[in-house]
Amino acid sequence: MTEDIVAGTGERMPGIGTCAREAAGVEPFAAALERHGLSLVRGETTTLQVNTGYLCNLRCRHCHLEAGPGRAEVTSRKTMAAIVSFARRFPFRVIDITGGAPELVPDLPFLVEGLAPLAPRLMLRTNLSALRDAERQPLLALCVARRVVLVASFPSTNPSETDAQRGAGATEAGISVLKKLNAAGYGVEGTGLELDLVSNPVGAFLPVSQESAEREFRDDLRRKWGVTFNHLYTFANAPLGRFRTWLFRTGNYERYVKTLTESFNPSAVDGLMCRTLLSVSWDGYVYDCDFNLAVDRPTGGRKVHLSDIRELPVPGAPIATGDYCYACTAGSGFT
Template sequence: MTGIGGRSPGIGTGFRGVAGVEPFADALARHGLSLVRDRVHTLQVNTGYLCNLRCRHCHLEAGPGRKEMMSRETMEAVVSFARRFPFQVLDVTGGAPELVPDLPFLVDGLAPLAPRLMLRTNLSAVSGAAWEALLALCVAHRVVLVASFPSTNRSQADAQRGAGVTEGAIVVLKKLNAAGYGVDGTGLELDLVSNPVGAFLPVSQGSTERKFRTDLLRKWGIAFNHLYTFANVPLGRYRTWLLRTGNYERYLKTLTEGFNPSAVERLMCRTLLSVSWDGFLYDCDFNLAAGRASADPKIHVSDVRELPSPFAPIAIGEYCYACTAGSGFT
């Protein structure tokens, strides 16, 4: 049977030669740590890089011009893979998954296979009849919606995502509330994700959630369930922006200085597998962005017969500092 793992956890790309940046593997060793698998319970499905936005912080460089998109055939292989193993969480992401024509097929196929099915949305990819149909499908399957909403300050949010995007997102959030999402007692979960709009780390998740809850309710009457704050990972378009603005080295040093050894045990890559738009497996969406598959040669979901065992190695790179700075990316 074909399993996953068994290759050396290599050192990543892009960070070497930056003064003051200790290799991530050395930082782990200095604290007596290693980054290895726990029991896998989450499957993240990246449906492709097509997106209506060109967000500054995007580690995948998703955008309107991207052609990579998950086919119906690959979706069938992903559903079959999820059916073979006891995943507790299925997480559909992109790009903008809403722009993938066969997304309803994927949602229908995955919904019965795990207690929790999540769909990530930028709140602006589709509108009109397409949006209404997608909303009805999500309500029917009790899909958890995870929405990107970087700031309650419109100018800051638009600086990251594009002019006028925040106004449209507010309209969609109101419609989601009207459908029951984010409203107590409905069982329809609406979570928000906020990434910093500049070259700095996020502030406390607890205080940010309180601010968002107060601001959204006061300004627009919007409710949600949870908010998560994550550091931006210096890959893709965000890395390009850091280099162009002269913030690259400073941001890397900020990440390394914020290294929190206590965050390593709870990193999402320890319990997650990520499948790319073309059906190959990665340890996480960031390794996917870096082109570092979970095995060499890389493995397609249709060929996998067993999940990686606990203590199997995970491919690491210096960009992993973004997931271990402060409270970590868990």
């Protein structure tokens, strides 16, 4: 069994190579698929996800990448050019820029400008607070001009819950930026500028119904702060990275993994993002999803740089899985 040392504590715990079933005695994810007569294989690849690195101004408790202020892994301009070239060669319908906090990557405008003409839908993930500084105003103006869809992480309309997950002052910073985005037209009916929110649970439990959460968020944000948005998405937290460390530290790991496995929904498998997505790491290597990227399980079992890819994965190709995949198939699933 491999071991990791929890940062700053000296405490040893099972390493990332140890799957959930070894820690919790649950059925392996691959076995659960087989028992239900299912296989997880690729369909048509329509989405390119670009992870611009692990630099972030926050240290969110639920982060599966352990992103934070001290991380130096960010996409270079050279790799950005390779990503643009790659997207020019293949007909992606959606391009999704994520991180870390992509807003902090120095050459992000270069990437946005290069990718915007290449897909009908270009998305940029934001933690909101990274857009707060005046120096990000040109980036916001570029997003408006290029009609970039903004996908903002906002865990809860309860300030104490949001601050617990993201750090003191996170709610105030997030609301300030949401108001700025509304003023620019984002999330406002009739503008065509889409602002979507993403909420992850703040503890070791599954998200509530997406439909009920969206109603609550819409009512609370409008009533408390006069903020509007387009859609809300709720996702379970993957037991990886900083969230995994927190689960071990608080004694919640086995209980949480058991909750995920007991909530396995076979109907969610067909709609999983990994079936239609190709994820590119900050340094240009290709994975089936951002969670496989986090544990360095590359597409096809070997690391391949996107500049060496001559064709997209064929439908029916297997997808690398781990027991953390239960987080994507719990309840309504991660689609």
